[in-house]
Amino acid sequence: MANSIKVKAEVSGNIAEVKSLMLHPMETGTRKDADTGELVAANHITQLTFTNNEKLVMVANFSTAVSRDPYFSFKFEGGKVGDTLKVAWVDNTGGSDEFETAME
Amino acid sequence: MRLSVILASLVPALLIQQDAIAGPEEDRLAFVAFFQARFPEIPLAEFANGIYAIDSDARDQWLDIEDFPPYEFTIDDGETLWQESFANGKTYTDCFGDQIESIRPQYPLFDGVNGEVVTLEVAINNCRTANDESTFAYDGKEITAITAFLAYESRGQKLDIRVPGDDSRALDAYETGKRFYYTKRGQLNFSCSDCHGISSGQYVRADRLSTGLGHPTHFPVYRSKTGGMVSLHQRFSGCVRDVRAVPFELQSIEFRNLEYFLAYMSNGFEVNGPASRK
Amino acid sequence: MNIGRRLFLRTGIALTALAALPRVLLAAAWPEKAFAAPAASGALIDLFGSDQTVPSDKISLKAPEIAENGAVVPLKIKTTLENVESISIIVEKNPRPLAATIEILPGTLPEFSSRIKMRETSDVMIAVKTDTGVYTTAKEIKVTIGGCGG
Numbered sequence: 433m434a435n436s437i438k439v440k441a442e443v444s445g446n447i448a449e450v451k452s453l454m455l456h457p458m459e460t461g462t463r464k465d466a467d468t469g470e471l472v473a474a475n476h477i478t479q480l481t482f483t484n485n486e487k488l489v490m491v492a493n494f495s496t497a498v499s500r501d502p503y504f505s506f507k508f509e510g511g512k513v514g515d516t517l518k519v520a521w522v523d524n525t526g527g528s529d530e531f532e533t534a535m536e
Numbered sequence: 537m538r539l540s541v542i543l544a545s546l547v548p549a550l551l552i553q554q555d556a557i558a559g560p561e562e563d564r565l566a567f568v569a570f571f572q573a574r575f576p577e578i579p580l581a582e583f584a585n586g587i588y589a590i591d592s593d594a595r596d597q598w599l600d601i602e603d604f605p606p607y608e609f610t611i612d613d614g615e616t617l618w619q620e621s622f623a624n625g626k627t628y629t630d631c632f633g634d635q636i637e638s639i640r641p642q643y644p645l646f647d648g649v650n651g652e653v654v655t656l657e658v659a660i661n662n663c664r665t666a667n668d669e670s671t672f673a674y675d676g677k678e679i680t681a682i683t684a685f686l687a688y689e690s691r692g693q694k695l696d697i698r699v700p701g702d703d704s705r706a707l708d709a710y711e712t713g714k715r716f717y718y719t720k721r722g723q724l725n726f727s728c729s730d731c732h733g734i735s736s737g738q739y740v741r742a743d744r745l746s747t748g749l750g751h752p753t754h755f756p757v758y759r760s761k762t763g764g765m766v767s768l769h770q771r772f773s774g775c776v777r778d779v780r781a782v783p784f785e786l787q788s789i790e791f792r793n794l795e796y797f798l799a800y801m802s803n804g805f806e807v808n809g810p811a812s813r814k
Numbered sequence: 815m816n817i818g819r820r821l822f823l824r825t826g827i828a829l830t831a832l833a834a835l836p837r838v839l840l841a842a843a844w845p846e847k848a849f850a851a852p853a854a855s856g857a858l859i860d861l862f863g864s865d866q867t868v869p870s871d872k873i874s875l876k877a878p879e880i881a882e883n884g885a886v887v888p889l890k891i892k893t894t895l896e897n898v899e900s901i902s903i904i905v906e907k908n909p910r911p912l913a914a915t916i917e918i919l920p921g922t923l924p925e926f927s928s929r930i931k932m933r934e935t936s937d938v939m940i941a942v943k944t945d946t947g948v949y950t951t952a953k954e955i956k957v958t959i960g961g962c963g964g
Contacts, residue, residue: 438608447923453604457763460931462909481841489922491842495849497905497913499886499929500763501606508922522840593879600888601929731962743961760886778962814883 437531441517448511448535450482450490452504452519460496477521480504484535485515511535560699560710560800567801571749574736583750584805586813590737591744594814601812607684607758610765610810614685617678622667631663640683640690641807644796645698646706653709653792656683657767674786680756680765687756687809694806695753697799713797716790717748722781728794752799754811761814768795848912854904857912858941861902862948867941870895870949875940877955884932884957892925897945901926907936932957 436455441448454477461474474496482490489508511517513535520530571583575590582589588598621627632639643656654662657679661671672678699710717728731740732748739745755768766774769791773783784790848860855865876890891901901924902915913930924942932938932955939952 435609435612438604440604451604453606453608455606455609458931478844479840479842488841489919491917491919492926492928493842493844493849493915493917495910495913497908497910497931499760499931501609503601503604503606503888503929504926505604505928506916506922506926508919510921594882597878597882597888600890600927601886739961741961742958745962760883763885775962814886 436529441535443511449507454502458500477523480521483518571747584753584808587746605812607810610681610684611688614681622669637690640686641693641696651705653796684810690807697803709793713793716794722779724779726779753805754809757811757813854906854911867948867950873951880956886929888929890927893942898924900943902941904939
């Protein structure tokens with residue numbers, strides 16, 4: 433179970449609504465650490481992807497200008513209750529995480 | 537205040553087994569009446585939402601964030617911390633009982649044994665000390681994670697703050713907190729009431745001032761500004777700094793008495809923490 | 815990889831050959847050049863080959879008048895244009911204006927919500943790429959600082 437991704441995925445009629453929240457500092461690389469005065473290195477999600485039953489339904493490309501602890505929600509057609517929705521992200525430092533949930 | 541002191545001194549014998557009915561309760565009713573008169577279109581319960589009760593553009597942004605708020609991760613962390621046993625095998629429920637939804641609404645309370653106001657944060661650390669565990673820093677992540685979790689678990693429960701009438705020390709602590717609230721301080725010479733009472737709803741440069749009524753119900757808060765949790769005392773500290781005075785320590789007697797007064801003024805409001813703020 | 819990153823990796827599933835690579839691979843190319851462009855027109859050129867766009871009233875952007883905090887500005891974007899391929903958020907006055915670019919795959923609705931950072935008061939432009947061109951709408955969002963936000 434991932435601890436950096438939360439997702440709510442619900443089907444209503446033919447439309448699936450997916451809301452996701454990621455725990456990530458989204459550092460821009462231009463912020464100075466308050467204690468050391470040093471620049472904090474850029475560390476941000478670059479790409480967020482969603483697949484439903486292995487079919488890619490969303491690709492979101494982010495810059496450092498997406499807020500810390502990013503939120504992303506969208507809708508797609510054809511999702512059904514019980515489908516496996518997978519959320520995955522990669523960041524510019526090589527970090528990544530993924531999480532699966534069942535559509536409700 | 538004068539009238540309440542006179543009333544309180546006339547009927548001490550009758551108040552031994554009851555909470556104070558004059559003094560704090562009279563103050564609270566006047567406090568509520570002041571804000572209801574200042575913002576007549578706001579339903580009473582809405583004051584628990586702070587500035588979002590008053591400012592619709594800000595409220596829309598807040599509602600968007602609350603749809604999936606970042607503090608959800610913090611609540612999970614808090615739950616994990618709460619369930620962790622101490623080295624001696626005991627848990628927080630051995631100190632607080634297992635009615636989890638009724639823990640947060642009782643705080644702050646007056647501890648008759650040590651004669652001081654005890655806040656939820658202090659109670660958590662007291663529990664740790666009693667079980668030979670090291671205490672959490674009041675500006676650390678653990679304490680706000682646990683209080684966020686406890687707040688979340690007691691959402692909808694009404695604040696139940698008591699100023700026992702049979703202990704004059706409790707009334708003193710309340711009165712001291714009240715005095716703090718109305719005392720001007722700092723280079724800018726503002727009291728809490730100057731901004732959050734008389735000028736509530738007005739702007740202080742780019743910030744709109746929230747009402748004192750409802751302040752303690754929704755802490756700790758996740759601040760967009762820091763991307764982290766902020767406790768009520770951390771906010772007190774920020775406010776004192778903002779009027780260019782030297783802030784008191786987190787969980788100092790001054791801030792605990794202030795919280796006691798403030799919480800009593802919002803007595804009966806439903807807990808709605810943790811919350812998102814800017 | 816350092817411990818911080820390892821905390822983000824999901825445990826359980828064994829991936830043998832990919833041990834040296836990030837566990838999750840990019841599904842599509844990340845438009846690095848467009849994200850690095852210091853001005854909106856450069857971002858548009860890098861994304862679409864041209865900065866010529868057509869204003870459209872078929873794009874809706876729900877955004878605040880005055881951002882409570884420039885670090886977290888909630889946006890809700892929707893369009894009724896057809897055959898949408900991508901939707902991009904461009905914050906004109908940000909040091910790197912392109913904030914996000916979203917691929918609308920077949921079967922996915924041309925709408926989404928997110929929260930962005932804005933450095934200062936700026937127009938926020940939404941650029942929708944369809945099979946017939948690039949359409950835009952823009953709204954000014956004010957960002958203020960100073961007061962007792964602490």
